[in-house]
Amino acid sequence: MQHTITVLVENEFGVLSRVAGLFSGRGFNIDSLSVAPTNEETLSRMTIVTRGDEQILEQISKQLNKLIDVIKVIDFTDGSAIEREMALIKVSAEDDSRAEVLRIVDIFRAKIVDVTPKSYTIEATGVPAKIDAILELIRPLGLKELVRTGPVAIGRGAKGWKG
């Protein structure tokens, strides 16, 4: 079972290693991790995608909460959050494939952010499944390099995380 967990932490050095070390030390998986400061300068927000059975996911939340620098842990269950991921994709684009790449970019409402005579760099945003889908179509055309941010998530509805 894959889960997206949001972790609000003190914006201090060493916090990332405490969180990452917790996962490695206890044998928990991290599928992706993204971190950046928030609107409050003393707070950073992590979005972690992890997997495990119910008991493991419960332990992950509890163990994260136990870290002194962790202020809040939100385990988003299906549908309770908006998730978005961004990918930058460098693809070969010569002759015939140039038009094909543009068509795919158009269909996925992605953007070309860098162009050379031999390549395009695409910026694509969406749920992780959408990124997977565009990659599947781009790959046969000559995928040269890929970077994904990992998803970030925010709860649906009017309430902020503080309630």
Add this chain to the structure above:
Amino acid sequence: MKLNGARILLECLKLEGVDTVFGYPGGTVINLYDELFSFKDIRHILPRHEQAGVHAADGYARATGKVGVAIATSGPGATNTITGIATAYMDSIPLVIITGQVPTGLIGNDAFQEVDIIGITRPCTKHSFLVKDVKDLATIVKKAFYIARSGRPGPVLIDFPKDVQIAMTEFAYPESVDIRGYKPTVEGHPRQIEKAVTMILASKKPVIYVGGGVVLANGADDLTALARKLGAPVTTTLMGLGSFPENDPLSLGLLGMHGTYCANMAVTNCDLLLAVGARFDDRVTGKIATFAPDAKIIHVDVDPTSIKKNVRVDLPIVGDVKGVLARMLKVVGEQAARVNDFVKDLAPWRDEIEDWRSKYPISYKQSTSVIKPQFVIQKLRELSDPDAIVATDVGQHQMWTAQFFQFNKPRTLLSSGGLGTMGYGLPAAMGAQAAFPKRQVMVICGDGGFQMNMQEIATLVQNRLPVKIAILNNNFLGMVRQWQELFFDKRYSQTCMELPIDFVKLAEAFGAKGLRATKPGDVETVIKEGFATPGPVLMEFKIAREEKVLPMVPAGASLNEMVLNA
């Protein structure tokens, strides 16, 4: 008035009520030690190794319930503390460890005696701080002590760079601290507690399973009162020993791998298990699938991560163990009639337990020619003060002590349960003796573990700490040898300590008294003389070499699959 960082640290320690610290000087703490030279409110004890310093602070903390404090220099001083810190972490012992660090400007440069101690200790501390600015120092110390002693206690490390020790600032100690990411749940949920009592009163075969959390929370009296009111049998883990008097008829003794037959059978057959301040360690549960298979499990613990980590739980109660027990006691008290019926209805269960107890009591075969280790431990109990403090090392002697010493008071057994650290006993006893100069403090150890920190006899002699050292010498690393005998066809790979050391001469070389017993008739004489001699005394007992700790649940087997005779 402005003070330097070193002085501020000492003032903070004093305000936290610290009277004794265990530390070892070095280049990056030399400024701190210079301040200490003229600071008369704190007693400093110099061990002969930083590991022993941390174990001593740990022994001090376990015996007193206060936060233990240890100091080490950067680099090798800091890395030497790690076994001590990990030992305390596994057993939830409140410590504050202060390590020197190279000046802030040099951090990360691979400077002389630099090590990333925050990084190295991250998995074995409750939290850690690097002091980068002297202005933050007082608040950091306040936070460190608060974190170490509250919630589930544990060791906290403060990494203290040399330039911050020299830097000056106005000193003001905060009265309290608020850490937004750290709000331990102290009060157990009242409805959950009521539910727990209802579940208990509906049971026919209850067992109370008690861990070190009861000792740490000072909940022994509440636990004892509750168990007696309910007439429910109590089994303790190694860490829980002393939280329920073992001379009480309701005591089943130790459970788990080397637990008593009646405790393990009672847990396997119970219909309700009330786990208090215990964490279902693999040495306690044996095979999880067959652990208390028919029982409803109530788990009381201050640490939510302990709950449902290893076993299913029917009713969790997160909160301070003492408070929860006190509230349970109150709820039980409000239904006296029901409780009376409950206690009466437990008669068949108590009979069943007494059958198990009489069938296979904890026992050993006495000998007239060779000293049995269990006999030594019984004699040590018989001839020592009722409130004597006993530290152990790790191995066979530790289990024999747990089985035969009979602990009736909390904080009288100091033992490394979680990490299982050989070399722990002697320095831990040293720390306890520093806290209680007038009480009888002894360490029971094997010849293997003793040799891991035997240099500390020097510290005992220098500081006039009259610890009595009992070495059960079988010239073997006995517990590993026992496993090799039972599970590896007696292939004693590297477990025989071939060299016969003259421990009596060793003690004398340090300026301590040494005594030796080689036959059963010597045991009482040696113990009496040892206890009567002022100052540290080493008592060596040459014991039956291949004596085993029994019963034994083989690793991975069910609790009711005990090896009783082998």
